[in-house]
Amino acid sequence: MRSPDVNDVLLKVEGVSLAFGGIKALTDVSFDVRKGEVRAIIGPNGAGKTSMLNVINGFYHPHHGSITFKGKTRARMRPYEASRGGIARTFQNVALFRGMSALDNIMAGRTLKMQYGLFWQALRFGPALREEIEHRCRVEEIIDFLEIEAIRKVPVARLPYGLQKRVELGRALAMEPDLLLLDEPMAGMNLEEKEDMSRFIIEVNDYYGTTIALIEHDMAVVMDLSNRVVVLDHGVKIADGTPDEVKRNQAVIDAYLGVAH
Amino acid sequence: MVAFGQFVEILIGGLLSGVLYSLVALGFVLIFKASGVFNFAQGAMVLLAGLALVRSLDLLVANGFPFWSAVILGLAFAAAIMALTAWLVERFVLGPLVNQDGLTLFMSTIGATFVLEGVSQMVFGSDVYPLRLFPTDAWFLFESLFPGGILVNKLDVWGGLIAGILVAGLAVFFQRTSTGRALRAVADDHAAAQSVGIPISWIWFVVWLVAGLVALVAATVWGTKLGVQFSITFLALKALPVLIIGGFTSIPGAIVGGLIIGAGEKIAEAFLGPLIGGGIEYWFAYVLALAVLMVRPQGLFGERIIERI
Numbered sequence: 001m002r003s004p005d006v007n008d009v010l011l012k013v014e015g016v017s018l019a020f021g022g023i024k025a026l027t028d029v030s031f032d033v034r035k036g037e038v039r040a041i042i043g044p045n046g047a048g049k050t051s052m053l054n055v056i057n058g059f060y061h062p063h064h065g066s067i068t069f070k071g072k073t074r075a076r077m078r079p080y081e082a083s084r085g086g087i088a089r090t091f092q093n094v095a096l097f098r099g100m101s102a103l104d105n106i107m108a109g110r111t112l113k114m115q116y117g118l119f120w121q122a123l124r125f126g127p128a129l130r131e132e133i134e135h136r137c138r139v140e141e142i143i144d145f146l147e148i149e150a151i152r153k154v155p156v157a158r159l160p161y162g163l164q165k166r167v168e169l170g171r172a173l174a175m176e177p178d179l180l181l182l183d184e185p186m187a188g189m190n191l192e193e194k195e196d197m198s199r200f201i202i203e204v205n206d207y208y209g210t211t212i213a214l215i216e217h218d219m220a221v222v223m224d225l226s227n228r229v230v231v232l233d234h235g236v237k238i239a240d241g242t243p244d245e246v247k248r249n250q251a252v253i254d255a256y257l258g259v260a261h
Numbered sequence: 262m263v264a265f266g267q268f269v270e271i272l273i274g275g276l277l278s279g280v281l282y283s284l285v286a287l288g289f290v291l292i293f294k295a296s297g298v299f300n301f302a303q304g305a306m307v308l309l310a311g312l313a314l315v316r317s318l319d320l321l322v323a324n325g326f327p328f329w330s331a332v333i334l335g336l337a338f339a340a341a342i343m344a345l346t347a348w349l350v351e352r353f354v355l356g357p358l359v360n361q362d363g364l365t366l367f368m369s370t371i372g373a374t375f376v377l378e379g380v381s382q383m384v385f386g387s388d389v390y391p392l393r394l395f396p397t398d399a400w401f402l403f404e405s406l407f408p409g410g411i412l413v414n415k416l417d418v419w420g421g422l423i424a425g426i427l428v429a430g431l432a433v434f435f436q437r438t439s440t441g442r443a444l445r446a447v448a449d450d451h452a453a454a455q456s457v458g459i460p461i462s463w464i465w466f467v468v469w470l471v472a473g474l475v476a477l478v479a480a481t482v483w484g485t486k487l488g489v490q491f492s493i494t495f496l497a498l499k500a501l502p503v504l505i506i507g508g509f510t511s512i513p514g515a516i517v518g519g520l521i522i523g524a525g526e527k528i529a530e531a532f533l534g535p536l537i538g539g540g541i542e543y544w545f546a547y548v549l550a551l552a553v554l555m556v557r558p559q560g561l562f563g564e565r566i567i568e569r570i
Contacts, residue, residue: 057456083458095453097446099564107439108446112458114439132439175457 008035009068010179010211011056016065018051018235025051026062026235033179038205039213040226040243044255048235049215050092053181056213057082057089070178083112088177090168092184092215098157102167105156106142109174110135142170146200162193169200173208180204182214186221194221201225223247231255266407271531272524277417279523280424281486284479286500286507286515287427288472293509294435295444295468296355298366304497305377306473309346311480311489312385313339315392332394336477343473346377351466359451359461378494387491392484395419420482424516427478431471431512444468502550508563517561522546 011033018026026048033039041049054060056067058077066073069085088109097105114131143152146166151159156167165185172180185201186194198221204210216222222229223243231239231246233255239246246252285307292300317338321331354369396419401410435441447454447464454461483493499522507518526545534541553560 059452059455079455080458080460083456089456091453091456095450095456097449097453099449100442100445104442104445108442108454108459109457111439111443128438171457 009033010035010070011213012068013052013056014066014068016052016055016062016067018048018055018060018062024235026055026232028065029232029235029237030065031230031237031240033211033213034227035211036205036209037211037227038201038225039211040222040229041213041215041232042217042219042222042229042246043232046234047232049232050183051235052232053089053183053213053215057087057181083175086175086178087181088172088175088179089181090165090172090183090185092187094161094164094168096156096164096168096171099155101153102148102156102159102163102170103139103143103152105167106139106170106174107135109171110139112175139170139174142173145173145203146170147196162189162196165189165197166200169197173204173210176208177210180210180212182212182216184215184217186216186218194218198225264407266403266409266411267531268528269407270411270413271527273411273413274417275524275527276520277414277421277523278527279519279521280421280516281417281479281482281519282496282499282503282522283516283519284420284424284427284475284482285496286503286519287424287431287512288475288479289497289500289504290507290509290512290515291431291472291475292468294512295448296366296465297363297448298355298370299363299509300472301367301370301497302350302374302377303472303476303500304494305374305381306343306346306476307480307483307496308489308491308494309377309381310339310343310473310477311392311484311493312381312390313342314477314480315390315484315489316385318392319390336481339477339480340474343477344470347466347469347473350469351462355465356462378491382491389488389490390484391488392481394481395485397485416482416485423478423482427475428512428516431475434471435512440464440467499546502546504560505550506553506560508560510564511560511562514560514562522549525549 009032013032014030016026016029017024029048029052041052043049051060055062056077058079058081061076066075067077068074069077069087097108100108113135143149146169148163148166148170151163156164159167169182169185182201186197189197201212201214202225205212214225226243228241229239229243229246230237231249231252238251238255239249241249285303288303288306289300292298292303314335318331318335321334322328326334350373354373355366358366358369396415398415400413400415402413404410435444443454443459443464444467446457446459447461451461479496480489480493483496487493503515503518503522505518506521507514507516526542529545530539530542
């Protein structure tokens, strides 16, 4: 695992608060993600982890605070800005395009890389055709990398859950993101699938140098994969540091085990 | 008993008129596939496209343009009107409703229907305007085999040809281009589509534009058949059973559904009509649709929607 440069901050979240009606999902949360690291966001159920990811890629708009991505500070991100700027993500409950094949799903991840417009595509002629072939080559590389050659033409709705998660990772990788957000990449997987997924995540980080922020419940996985961990509980940040520091933190232990306050 | 020659004539006539229903149904399928919205305004869009075409055509011909260049200009004008409509609908009706429930979107298209019907008649007039784009006479085939031959309307054949080309083109567009892929992606999952950077508003504009152009094609054929007039909007009601039989999400389904209804109602009229007093054509399609709903609610070609609970 590479050791990220401490000063090279890719994403910085400052004082973010988010509420749905009277429910406070996030309260004054600040942390940063350094270029090239694997950053884990952990916490008990309902801690606000997914809300945090939704704020980062613009699905939710925080009521207070700011998001600085690649040196540009915004009060709110928009989904289109986020994806254009190089933020890709996967979803907790697998949000694939269910009617489409694995290949088409991953090709959809290339949308922003395509330049030629509707007219040429409709004719399937000239530069648009060449472009389609180029993108197809890149997508085939990703398919090789994720070892899903055999299922590329299968409609994703028919694939087992573990493979669906892999296709979803492929779609995010097809965007060639600078920051990859993974929302519980191993949820619902058996041990073997978890090991595969861990290997892919490490390789993505190592080989492509992609910065990764992930949410995960499996503590063994989190401790193995991540450089630094931020812990949320009831929408409040209670700890931030290396896996070892976080593991020994009393507030974290209390939050996970539950104590009488 | 009806003679065999007459049966063939009824069957061919029915199938071809069924294709014309399919032309209208296609517009519904396109929008439903790409946004999950049942677009109540499709009939109004056929009226608008027809009026824009016939009125600009009349104006150009009256000013001395040769007929065919006037047709081309008129089609271009009508297409531009449909593009403008698509933009306005996306901007003011659907755009503000992203991520809302399907029923909400459906209600908003009912509103759009009344506005479109009103505005198009206010701008272009509300009379019956005859349109003469296709020949309306008939062929008589196999006169040596059957007494009197088999009557086939040329207009219906034109309609069939156009529908065939349209379906082939749309199938290629949906399956083979990256815009088509983006359309299917938006229909499947708004959030996921946004996360890979597919601009939803642009996609919706494209969908409504394509549906508008399909409405224009339908208007050229139906306008020639009936004249461009308000009652053309009722075609939307005839498209409904076509969609139920074929399935809301299937382009080939819209064609097959149209064929079944077209042929079914003509044959029922000819064979059952005399027994129960005629007029079957007006309700047969709906009974057929009801029967299909009971056996196969997703239609013959529709995607079966299984929800996990």
